[in-house]
Each structure stands twice: as structure tokens, then as C-alpha cells.
Amino acid sequence: GIQVEQSPPDLILQEGANSTLRCNFSDSVNNLQWFHQNPWGQLINLFYIPSGTKQNGRLSATTVATERYSLLYISSSQTTDSGVYFCAAPFSSGSARQLTFGSGTQLTVLP
Amino acid sequence: AAGVIQSPRHLIKEKRETATLKCYPIPRHDTVYWYQQGPGQDPQFLISFYEKMQSDKGSIPDRFSAQQFSDYHSELNMSSLELGDSALYFCASSLVEKFMSSGNTIYFGEGSWLTVV
Numbered sequence: 075g076i077q078v079e080q081s082p083p084d085l086i087l088q089e090g091a092n093s094t095l096r097c098n099f100s101d102s103v104n105n106l107q108w109f110h111q112n113p114w115g116q117l118i119n120l121f122y123i124p125s126g127t128k129q130n131g132r133l134s135a136t137t138v139a140t141e142r143y144s145l146l147y148i149s150s151s152q153t154t155d156s157g158v159y160f161c162a163a164p165f166s167s168g169s170a171r172q173l174t175f176g177s178g179t180q181l182t183v184l185p
Numbered sequence: 186a187a188g189v190i191q192s193p194r195h196l197i198k199e200k201r202e203t204a205t206l207k208c209y210p211i212p213r214h215d216t217v218y219w220y221q222q223g224p225g226q227d228p229q230f231l232i233s234f235y236e237k238m239q240s241d242k243g244s245i246p247d248r249f250s251a252q253q254f255s256d257y258h259s260e261l262n263m264s265s266l267e268l269g270d271s272a273l274y275f276c277a278s279s280l281v282e283k284f285m286s287s288g289n290t291i292y293f294g295e296g297s298w299l300t301v302v
Contacts, residue, residue: 107290107291109293115273115295115296115298116293116295116296117228117275117293117296118293119290119291119292119293122290160227160228162228165230165241165243172218172230172233172241172243173218173228173230173291174230175227175228175229176227177227178227
């Protein structure tokens with residue numbers, strides 16, 4: 075199945091700073107999602123982005139499918155952005171709906 | 186908008202006991218997934234159902250079973266519980282791609298925390 079790698083594993087920012095999180099995947103994908111897991115464990119959908127660029131407020135994401143990576147940008151970070159950010163892609167083309175998660179980026183935003 | 190509903194939110198069981206988790210998918214969604222997330226781990230796929238039939242199977246132990254009912258809700262049954270089964274269990278749902286302009290986005294419930302003591 076597909077391998078999903080995220081970097082950096084940990085990131086500490088001062089409030090107001092910008093950051094870029096990276097997700098590399100080992101095979102071509104038709105589904106790539108970014109999630110935010112807050113300190114209470116909730117997994118919140120951020121983006122469905124198999125290719126191209128999307129923006130939602132202070133967050134944006136870009137997937138370059140041909141080069142097998144996706145980036146999540148967080149601008150003007152806030153303490154409420156803290157948590158773990160996961161990217162996830164289908165396990166295989168035969169299991170297009172089963173997601174494999176990366177190991178996540180633990181983001182801490184300091185006041 | 187309606188989300189994926191899971192119950193119970195928290196559950197404490199003793200070793201060798203049985204636990205059942207319930208999941209109510211987003212209305213009109215035809216696929217349900219179960220994931221297990223251990224402490225400090227990423228979510229791991231267990232099993233999925235499409236239109237009430239098992240569609241994919243991941244790293245689900247033989248002690249676990251699941252099914253999807255006629256009203257599309259799903260239950261995950263876990264027997265002979267072990268300490269290592271302590272985890273956050275997520276249910277998720279989606280709708281097949283051809284019906285969604287946003288693609289096959291998978292939506293997760295808030296999770297059920299299982300603690301085995």
C-alpha cells in the first residue's frame with residue numbers, strides 16, 4: 075500500500091507566525107485529505123485536495139500530484155491552531171476509500 | 186449540518202470484557218469506516234462497509250467484528266478486550282464519488298475513547 079510521510083514531526087511557533095507542513099506520498103493518488111486533530115481528539119477535515127490549490131481563511135493547501143507531495147500553509151497562526159495535522163491518502167487504487175494516514179505534525183502555537 | 190455521531194464517547198472496560206461502539210453516519214452517506222488510534226499514533230484503518238456490505242478490511246483483530254444495519258448505522262463489537270485495545274475509535278462516513286462534486290471526502294466522528302483496565 076501507499077506510504078505517507080509528513081514533516082516536520084514537531085513544530086513550535088509564536089502566535090502570528092506562518093508555517094508550512096509537508097506531506098509526501100509514495101504513489102499517485104486520487105484522494106488526499108488534510109485533517110486537524112485538536113487537543114480533545116477530534117479529527118476535523120481541512121481540505122480534500124487531490125491536486126491544485128485551495129484556500130480556507132488562514133489555511134491553504136497545494137497538492138502537486140505529479141511530484142507526489144502536498145503542502146499545508148498556516149498563516150498568522152493562533153493558539154487554537156495547536157494540535158496534530160495529518161494528511162491521508164488512499165491505501166491503494168483498489169481501496170480508494172480506505173485512508174492511510176501520515177504520522178502527523180504536532181504543532182504548538184505559543185501565545 | 187449533520188455530522189457522524191458516535192456513542193458512547195467514553196467507555197471503561199476490564200480485560201476480557203466485551204465492548205460495543207455505535208456509529209450513525211451522515212444522512213445519505215453510503216460508506217462507513219472504522220479507525221483505531223492508539224496513544225501517540227496515527228489512525229489505523231480497521232474495516233469499512235459500502236451499502237451494508239463489508240468493502241475493505243484492514244488491521245482488524247479477529248476478536249473484533251463489525252456490521253452495518255439496514256438504517257446504515259454501524260456497530261463495532263470488541264471481545265476479549267486486552268490492555269492494548271485502549272484507544273480512540275473513530276467512525277467515518279462518505280458518499281461515493283460520482284455523487285459529490287467535492288470528491289470522496291471522508292468525514293470523521295468525534296471518536297469513542299475506550300480504556301481497558
